[in-house]
Amino acid sequence: NAxxxxxxxxxxxxxxxxxxxxxxxxxNHEYMYWYRQDPGMGLRLIHYSVGEGTTAxxxxxxxxxxxxxxxxxxxxxLESAAPSQTSVYFxxxxxxxxxxxxxxxxGEGSRLTVL
Amino acid sequence: xxxxxxxxSMDCAEGRAANLPCNHxxxxxxxxxxxxxxxxxxxxQYIIHGLKNNETNEMASLIITxxxxxxxxxxxxATLRDTAVYYCISLLWGNDMRFGAGTRLTVxx
Numbered sequence: 001n002a003x004x005x006x007x008x009x010x011x012x013x014x015x016x017x018x019x020x021x022x023x024x025x026x027x028n029h030e031y032m033y034w035y036r037q038d039p040g041m042g043l044r045l046i047h048y049s050v051g052e053g054t055t056a057x058x059x060x061x062x063x064x065x066x067x068x069x070x071x072x073x074x075x076x077x078l079e080s081a082a083p084s085q086t087s088v089y090f091x092x093x094x095x096x097x098x099x100x101x102x103x104x105x106x107g108e109g110s111r112l113t114v115l
Numbered sequence: 116x117x118x119x120x121x122x123x124s125m126d127c128a129e130g131r132a133a134n135l136p137c138n139h140x141x142x143x144x145x146x147x148x149x150x151x152x153x154x155x156x157x158x159x160q161y162i163i164h165g166l167k168n169n170e171t172n173e174m175a176s177l178i179i180t181x182x183x184x185x186x187x188x189x190x191x192x193a194t195l196r197d198t199a200v201y202y203c204i205s206l207l208w209g210n211d212m213r214f215g216a217g218t219r220l221t222v223x224x
Contacts, residue, residue, distance in 0.1 A: 004158075033212065042202065043159065043214040058211050090158050094212075104151070104212060106158025 002026050006091050006107035013081045013114045021076040021110050023091030031094045032074035033058075033104070034066060036087040043090060049074055081114045088112075119203045124219040127197075133190040135218055137203030140184040147206050148179060150188045151214070152199040159202065159214070162188065193222045 004025045013019055023032065030051050035043040035058075045058030049068040063085060065077045074093075078085060089110045095102040120138040127133040139148065149164040163170055163177045165186075170177045176189040190197055202217040 035214070042200070042216045043153075045211050045213050048211045056211070059213060088156065092158070092212075103161040104159070106160075109156065109158060 004091055004093055004105050004107040006089070006110045008110060009108065010111050011113070013078075013112065015082060015114060017081050018077070018079050019081065019112075020078075021089055021091075021112075023074045023076070023093075023107060025072055025074075025093040025105070027093060027095070027105065028071070029093035029095050029105070030071075031096065032068065033092045033094075034064075034074065034076045035090045035092065036060065036085075037090060037109075038087050046076065046089075078112075081112075083114045086112060086114045119205055119215055121201075121203050121215065121218045123216070124221070126221050126223055127190075127193045129195060129222055129224050130192055133193040133197065133220060133222070135188040135190075135201050135203075135220065136185065137188070138185045139203070139205045142183050142205050144183075148177070148186050149204040149206060149212070150175070150177065151202045151204070152197075153202070153217070154196075154199040162201075193220075195222050195224065198222045 007022045033048040034046040037043045044060045046064050047066040049055045052071040055066045067075045091107045092104040094104045147166050150162040151159040153159045162175050165177045179186045198221050200217040200219050202214045
């Protein structure tokens with residue numbers, strides 16, 4: 001059981017380049033999330049999805065786009081990378097309990113450097 | 116969602132109970148309180164969550180005050196492996212899960 005898998009784990013981009021981070025979960029979870037974490041700081045929510053075909057903005061959505069075409073996959077895209085997007089990106093998924101999101105399961109993170 | 120406030124850092128002696136406070140004075144009646152922790156640069160790990168009643172699991176206990184304006188996460192017998200950043204989050208059903216800066220707990224031998 002792989003849980004939440006992120007690819008790639010490391011990537012170096014030049015300013016202006018584009019790329020897509022892939023998050024895949026095999027737990028049949030409804031909710032999926034993308035976070036970024038800068039050095040010494042907490043996680044900040046970029047975008048999230050409460051089901052296939054639906055996405056919503058989080059705290060810091062500018063410069064990113066997402067898609068949830070399949071329930072098990074949540075893609076995070078950078079159309080024109082900027083040095084300010086250098087960060088570690090975490091994907092998470094959760095089921096839905098009676099009182100809200102269940103336990104969030106996180107991937108191992110993707111370290112992105114934009115030069 | 117209510118904003119939460121936590122101390123920036125705390126120390127605890129190995130083998131002693133670690134009590135991590137969280138203030139959520141603006142919490143509404145339907146908002147849950149969640150606790151996660153992050154060890155080194157790993158993805159955060161779920162610990163526990165609750166609404167009104169105190170909760171306990173194999174990892175920790177969650178004590179929520181009667182007015183629900185604050186809560187305390189208790190690690191009954193802290194070990195060196197519990198050194199981590201601990202996040203307290205209040206969340207209304209269906210809303211996004213947002214992490215703050217958390218409390219950096221250092222367990223010392």
